[in-house]
Structure formats: C-alpha cells, structure tokens
Amino acid sequence: MTSDAPSTPAHEADPEALAGLAAEIAKSTGLLIRELRAAGVSVAASKSSDVDIVTEADRRAEQAVVEAIRAARPRDGVLGEEGAGIPSESGITWVVDPIDGTVNYLYGLPAYAVSIAATVPDPAAAADGRRAIAGAVYAPPTDELFEAWEGGGARMNGTRIAISGETRLSHTLVGTGFGYTAERRAEQAVMVSRLLPRARDIRRLGSAAFDLCSVACGRLDAYYERGLQPWDYAAGFLILREAGGAILGRDAETPPGEPLIFAGDPALVEELRGVVLGAE
Known part of the structure; x- marks a missing residue:
C-alpha cells in the first residue's frame, strides 16, 4: 500500500545537517539584503514605537528565508519576526530574524545580521519553550558566518570559537x-x-x-x-x-x-x- 504523505528524511533531526542548511540560507539571504541596502532602504512600517521600524528589505528577506526552508523541508514550521507563522508537522520549527539590527541597516552601520535556528520543544531551555539544535548567524558587512549544532561546538567561517573566559x-x-x-x-x-x-x-x-x-x-x-x-x-x-x-x-x-x-x-x-x- 502506498501513501501520498511526505516521507520523513533520514536526517530529520540531524543537527549538523540542519546547521548546514541554516548556514546556506543565512548566507544567501545576507547577500540579498546587502544588495537591497546598496539600492536604498525604504521604511515600510513601525512596530512597538515610531523608532521600532520594519523595512521592505526585512519583508523580502523573510520571504526568501521561508521559501528556502519550505523548499528543503516542507514539513517543518517557521516562526519569523515579520509575521511568518507556519505550524510544524515534523517537530522542528525554524525561528528567523531576516535582519537583526534593522536600525543599523537603515543607517548603514556595520552591525546587522541574518539569524536562523532550527528548534525543538523544550520548556526549560528558553522563555518561548524552544531549544535550538542548529543555527547560523551571518553578518553581511563583515562577511562572518557563525554556526553551531548541538554537541558540535561553534564556528566562525569554519574555525572553532570560544568565549574569552574572563571571570572578573x-x-x-x-x-x-x-x-x-x-x-x-x-x-x-x-x-x-x-x-x-x-x-x-x-x-x-x-x-x-x-x-x-x-x-x-x-x-x-x-x-x-x-x-x-x-x-x-x-x-x-x-x-x-x-x-x-x-x-x-x-x-x-x-x-x-x-x-x-x-x-x-x-x-x-x-x-x-x-x-x-x-x-x-
């Protein structure tokens, strides 16, 4: 007997594979927002106050991230800052900030990033009840890709990184x-x-x-x-x-x-x- 339901990928919850996907999408989205920044920034709306802004680039970037995730993993859910809300069928929800640091982006200051994480339910891990098992943060102005998967350490542009260790x-x-x-x-x-x-x-x-x-x-x-x-x-x-x-x-x-x-x-x-x- 055959079924029309999508099969579960062998790497359904493989953190390293998910981190690779997050890194790929974060970097491609970062290149997109850098191109949009060069063409000029348009403020589309404000949120919690007049200074809490959303640009057209935020919206276009989130759409690009969601489309890429859904193309690769159609059963996963998505939670995005700019409104994306897709329930998960696989147990994995991607949490996305297409441009973290939008005011910097507006002013041309070199501290903004694309943030993408694959999360699973875990009430003790964070206030939103999710734990990231894979993720990537890409900073287009410095071309720095930070990535990690659960149990695999953290890297910047492929090189292992560690905290400073300062305790004073x-x-x-x-x-x-x-x-x-x-x-x-x-x-x-x-x-x-x-x-x-x-x-x-x-x-x-x-x-x-x-x-x-x-x-x-x-x-x-x-x-x-x-x-x-x-x-x-x-x-x-x-x-x-x-x-x-x-x-x-x-x-x-x-x-x-x-x-x-x-x-x-x-x-x-x-x-x-x-x-x-x-x-x-």
Whole structure:
C-alpha cells in the first residue's frame, strides 16, 4: 500500500545537517539584503514605537528565508519576526530574524545580521519553550558566518570559537541593548547605571544576534538585555552555549529570554545578574 504523505528524511533531526542548511540560507539571504541596502532602504512600517521600524528589505528577506526552508523541508514550521507563522508537522520549527539590527541597516552601520535556528520543544531551555539544535548567524558587512549544532561546538567561517573566559567583572567588556519604548529605556538606564561603575566598559552594538556571537568568539566578555524575542536569540543562544558560555534568565525559576538574559563565562554570569538587578 502506498501513501501520498511526505516521507520523513533520514536526517530529520540531524543537527549538523540542519546547521548546514541554516548556514546556506543565512548566507544567501545576507547577500540579498546587502544588495537591497546598496539600492536604498525604504521604511515600510513601525512596530512597538515610531523608532521600532520594519523595512521592505526585512519583508523580502523573510520571504526568501521561508521559501528556502519550505523548499528543503516542507514539513517543518517557521516562526519569523515579520509575521511568518507556519505550524510544524515534523517537530522542528525554524525561528528567523531576516535582519537583526534593522536600525543599523537603515543607517548603514556595520552591525546587522541574518539569524536562523532550527528548534525543538523544550520548556526549560528558553522563555518561548524552544531549544535550538542548529543555527547560523551571518553578518553581511563583515562577511562572518557563525554556526553551531548541538554537541558540535561553534564556528566562525569554519574555525572553532570560544568565549574569552574572563571571570572578573571589573575586567569585563559587556554588551547590552535598549528597547524602543520610553518606559523600557528608563528601566534599562537604571540597570546600566548599576553596572557601569563595576565593569571595564559597556557596548551597545544594536543587534542581539551579533552581540551573542561576539561573546561566543571573545569580542565581548558578557552580555545582558531585557525584552528579547525568540527570533533575536534562538541561534545566538546555541552558538554561545556551544562556545562554552552560560545563559541565565532573570532568576532560577525563569528561563532566559523575556524578560531578561545574562550571558558569559559560567563563573561570571551570576555576579553580572546580581549587579544588573541590584541584588548586590
């Protein structure tokens, strides 16, 4: 007896194969948005506030990612920042940010990236209840491809990467980001004021995916942020963990994501969390 149902690929949940697909699509999409940037950027809409923007390139890039994923793996689901929402039939959902760092992209600042992760359900892993088992982040301005799969380590342009290993907060270069509403920014200003006297310095690059990868390769020692969404962190979490980093939520009962994440050396993140939250 034959069936018209699609057969399950032999590599259905093979993290290395999924990472290869994520990397391929991330890079091709990165080349697309770089071409669109050269042709000029058009703001299409705003989201949480007037400064939280969406460009036409965001939408075109997400469409390209979704089409590529569905062509390769038609039974997988997709969750995209710009509205893609396809239920999964295979147990795997791809979490996509077509341009993480859209404001940088608008202004021509070289810190934006395409972030793609293959995830499976895991309530303990992150606030959205998913765990990335493969992922890639591609930064077109620097032509840097970060990729990882569960248990396989993390790489940048094919070379293994690792966190800096810095455990002294006073010697730590910390990345962070700010929200798009006045209320959220006021809260974040208080957090920065607690940390700034204690750390080496603070950087705000404008792309959570790029920040997480920067910690993974040792350019930043640690990172924290409030208000991230799954597409901001899905691939970055995996890449950072596979590079030896630890990621914490607001407290022991809250998985990382919304409302807060803290990332860095396993011996550092608890102290970082305590300082930012005013617990010390």
